[in-house]
Amino acid sequence: MATYNPREIEKKWRNHWEKHQIYKVSNESDLPKFYVLDMFPYPSGSGLHVGHPLGYIASDIFARYKRMKGFNVLHPMGYDAFGLPAEQYAIQTGIHPAKATEQNIARYREQLENIGLSFDWSREVQTCDPKYYKWTQWIFLQIFNHYYCNDTNKAQPITALVEHFEKEGNANINAATSQESTFTAAEWAAMSPKEKADTLMNYRLGYQKVGYVNWCEALGTVLANDEVKDGVSERGGHPVEKKAMMQWSLRITAYAERLLNDLNDVEWSESLKAMQRNWIGRSEGAQIFFNIEDTDEQIEVYTTRPDTIFGATFMVLAPEHPLVEKLTTPEHNKTITDYKKYVNSRSERERQADVKEVTGAFTGSYAFNPVTGRNLPIWISEYVLLDYGTGAIMAVPSDDERDQAFAKKFDLPIIDVVDKSKYPDATLQDKKGVMINSGFLDGMEVPDAINAANAKIESMGIGKKRINYKLRDANF
Structure with a gap:
């Protein structure tokens, strides 16, 4: 053989x-x-x-x-x-x-x-190889020169958007956008070329914005979260800090609902589909605005539990939130500055992974709970991220683990607003129980209370029902 x-x-x-x-x-x-x-x-x-x-x-x-x-x-x-x-x-x-x-x-x-x-x-x-990356450049130009139309549920040429602005302004445009203000055709015509370019940037699928990045001075570049460990670069061990920088983003959030629905059509395992659904993270909740003491500014939050608003006893902003500087009182300035330096040395992954140890600093300012009238101290903490949601939360320590840990560490009030005694296996996150200490919501089951809270928030003019996604635009 x-x-x-x-x-x-x-x-x-x-x-x-x-x-x-x-x-x-x-x-x-x-x-x-x-x-x-x-x-x-x-x-x-x-x-x-x-x-x-x-x-x-x-x-x-x-x-x-x-x-x-x-x-x-x-x-x-x-x-x-x-x-x-x-x-x-x-x-x-x-x-x-x-x-x-x-x-x-x-x-x-x-x-x-x-x-x-x-x-x-x-x-x-x-x-x-230039023969390869010329197509990367070509694809980017297609993305840059298109916006996402919610009516047709697909990308449309930016030139069509400009034509609409020239005729009607942007009041009747149903698009994925970060544009907050409306303008007429006359106001569009009166804009300078730069103002028009900046406005279109709020609609483009490929756009520029100021965002916080992992900046490594020694390497002279921005690093992904995976490339940062314990405040230093994985390659070379150089110091890394959070830095505000103009960067390009892709408006993948415009496709969130399509990505979610199209999972039904791909031949993947159910476990993998579940991972993708969690990554996209669709949730239904409410946008709520909180007034701030001694200022006309407001804090916008998004919450999936508007029913727990009676249990909100403090507010937490991301350290990078633009309101932090305005809200920090002189006697708390050093504490806030030192804390922000600490956060700058931490990657986003580290900030989210460290769930047992909570840190934070008090700004010295207060907001008002719109349904109770109580003062809510405004804190900053690394567990709130600027790019997720609105970069601010109403903290309800009776029904959220991190809020609870934060309240216990800094001796902040905890008000029980959901009686879960009928549901002995329910966790803090489960939407089960009967409302207590919650005014007009008392006695309601949680699902009914959520609907009632949404209706009340809209009738008071302090917010509205909204769909949100954990998925964020891709930065590079």
């Missing part, structure tokens, strides 16, 4: 695959199409690590399975060769990034071929 020699056998069949283009895919086929896409690796100088084949082998098994089931399978490979890693490698080695990237890609290609993966190498892409 012949001895099995894997080195010779594998070389023989790799040569056969390459010579006969076994995995090359034609666009012209009567077979049903199937697309298997791997995450492109960054071609570092160290070559593949064990995590690469861990994922690639699994997807290759599935690609081969679909071919055997009669599908025309497109299974390409490429290299994520742009950005900070390539720059840092060039700095560390002194090798020009173009040369280093070319050498590293050749090494990766050799290793991937040795594994025997069924990629269509004729479709190999490199993100640093």
Whole structure:
């Protein structure tokens, strides 16, 4: 019996695959199409690590399975060769990034071929290749030059929006937008070119805005949350701080409802769909405005539990909230400044993950609870994020774990407003129970109280019912 020699056998069949283009895919086929896409690796100088084949082998098994089931399978490979890693490698080695990237890609290609993966190498892409990234630029221009029309439920050319502004202003435009004020056709015509450009930026699917980013001075760049650990950059261990900076964003929130509904049409497991639904995070609640003592300013909050407004005993703003500076009294200025410095050293992920330890600082100002008239001290805390919701919350410590921990730490009032004795298994977050200590809501079951609270809020002119999503616009 012949001895099995894997080195010779594998070389023989790799040569056969390459010579006969076994995995090359034609666009012209009567077979049903199937697309298997791997995450492109960054071609570092160290070559593949064990995590690469861990994922690639699994997807290759599935690609081969679909071919055997009669599908025309497109299974390409490429290299994520742009950005900070390539720059840092060039700095560390002194090798020009173009040369280093070319050498590293050749090494990766050799290793991937040795594994025997069924990629269509004729479709190999490199993100640093102008022939590739010109299409990235083209796609961005399409996004930049369109807005999302809620009436047609799809993107429309920005030129059509301009034509509408010229005829009617923006009063009757139903679009995904951050534009707050309305204007007439005459007011649009009177705007300067810059004012028009700024207004259109509030509608574009690709737009610029000032946002807080993880800024690393040593690396000279913005870092993703995943690239920051304990206040320093994962690459190089350099200090990172939160910094306000003009940045580009993609208005993915315009597509939130479509993304949610279209999950019904994709062939994913229910567990994966549940993860996606949670990521999109659709919720129904109320927008409520709270007046502030000794000022005409208001704090806007979004809450899914308007029924608990009688239990709101303090308010919390994100440290980056634009009202913080205005609301901080002189005697609390140093405390607020020191606390904001601490928060600037923390990544968004760290701020959300640290659920047991709460921190915060008092601004010295007070808001008014619109249904009870009680003064509500205004605090700032890292557990409230500027880009989620409105960047401010009405804190109800009797029915929220973090609010409760915050109230206990800083000795703030806790007023029970939901009696859950009929529902012994209910948690703080469950919308179950009978309202108590809640004025006109007393005796109602929570679902009924939510509806009654929404109606009251709208009748008082202090807010309205609203749908919100955890999904946020993508920044880069």
